[in-house]
Amino acid sequence: MADDRISLVFAALADPTRRAILTRLTEGDATVAELAEPFDMSQPAVSRHLKVLERAGLISRTRRATARLSHLEAGPLREVTTWLARYQRFWDESHERLDELLAALQGDRAHDDRNGTDRR
Amino acid sequence: MADDRISLVFAALADPTRRAILTRLTEGDATVAELAEPFDMSQPAVSRHLKVLERAGLISRTRRATARLSHLEAGPLREVTTWLARYQRFWDESHERLDELLAALQGDRAHDDRNGTDRR
Numbered sequence: 001m002a003d004d005r006i007s008l009v010f011a012a013l014a015d016p017t018r019r020a021i022l023t024r025l026t027e028g029d030a031t032v033a034e035l036a037e038p039f040d041m042s043q044p045a046v047s048r049h050l051k052v053l054e055r056a057g058l059i060s061r062t063r064r065a066t067a068r069l070s071h072l073e074a075g076p077l078r079e080v081t082t083w084l085a086r087y088q089r090f091w092d093e094s095h096e097r098l099d100e101l102l103a104a105l106q107g108d109r110a111h112d113d114r115n116g117t118d119r120r
Numbered sequence: 121m122a123d124d125r126i127s128l129v130f131a132a133l134a135d136p137t138r139r140a141i142l143t144r145l146t147e148g149d150a151t152v153a154e155l156a157e158p159f160d161m162s163q164p165a166v167s168r169h170l171k172v173l174e175r176a177g178l179i180s181r182t183r184r185a186t187a188r189l190s191h192l193e194a195g196p197l198r199e200v201t202t203w204l205a206r207y208q209r210f211w212d213e214s215h216e217r218l219d220e221l222l223a224a225l226q227g228d229r230a231h232d233d234r235n236g237t238d239r240r
Contacts, residue, residue, distance in 0.1 A: 003136040010134035016123040019203075026210060074210035081208075083139075084201045090146060090194035 005057070006083060009076045012056035017041070018049050022058060025072035032068060125177070126203060129196045132176035137161070138169050142178060145192035152188060 012018055021035055036046045050070055053059045057076045062069050132138055141155055156166045170190055173179045177196045182189050 003139075006139070007134050007136055010130050014127050014130035014134055016127060019123075019126070022207070026207070072207075072210055074207045077204050077207045078211040081201060081204045084197055084204070087142070087146065087192075087194045087197045088201075090192055091198040 005076070006080060008056040009058065009080050012052050012058055013080075015049070015052075018053055021046070021049060021053065021070075022072060025059065025070060029062075029069040029071045031064075032070075035070065125196070126200060128176040129178065129200050132172050132178055133200075135169070135172075138173055141166070141169060141173065141190075142192060145179065145190060149182075149189040149191045151184075152190075155190065 017039060020039065024030060024035060024038070032043045032046050032050065035050070036043045039046065050059060050061070053070075054061060058073055059070045060073050062071065137159060140159065144150060144155060144158065152163050152166050152170065155170070156163045159166065170179065170181070173190075174181060178193055179190045180193050182191065
């Protein structure tokens with residue numbers, strides 16, 4: 001995924017209403033009217049959020065009679081999750097603290113060796 | 121994680137320079153000068169990005185002599201990944217297509233039953 005696309009996906013996810021719309025779409029495709037109702041929002045406001053989601057590739061839209069149906073496209077969510085997974089080894093704080101402790105101990109030892117310090 | 125916090129984390133990640141800074145910090149803590157150099161950015165520009173990352177809880181900052189060191193805090197990355205994992209079952213497109221196909225078939229059958237259509 002190109003850098004710009006990842007940025008678009010993260011930006012689209014940086015809004016609680018847009019995340020709630022995605023959650024609603026996991027239950028099935030929905031019209032703008034159906035999406036607006038539970039959020040107590042105007043349809044133009046929902047439409048603006050849908051445009052951001054569509055630009056990020058997180059939804060696709062199709063026409064059903066006079067209504068436009070929004071459909072969840074989860075592919076970009078998988079891609080940003082793959083990006084996030086790189087940091088998994090830094091999540092385990094105890095592991096991280098252990099690394100820091102080891103680095104500090106090695107640092108102390110190197111410092112002592114350089115200075116010929118008598119360690120007690 | 122509160123809704124606002126998730127939004128802050130996603131917004132912080134919605135910039136390629138900030139993501140590159142996080143990647144650099146996986147190699148170890150760094151000063152503003154050290155972070156500015158590879159990105160060919162001014163230190164004030166890097167500082168602005170660091171403020172956004174700090175507000176989202178993605179870095180912590182400590183003082184070393186006259187310099188401020190940035191340290192990666194991966195906890196919020198774990199939390200947003202947990203949020204994204206909810207959508208995992210929608211990632212498998214073949215699975216999704218199968219569901220759609222089944223729904224369409226069931227819809228056809230219900231339609232046929234209602235209309236007493238003779239199926240050949």
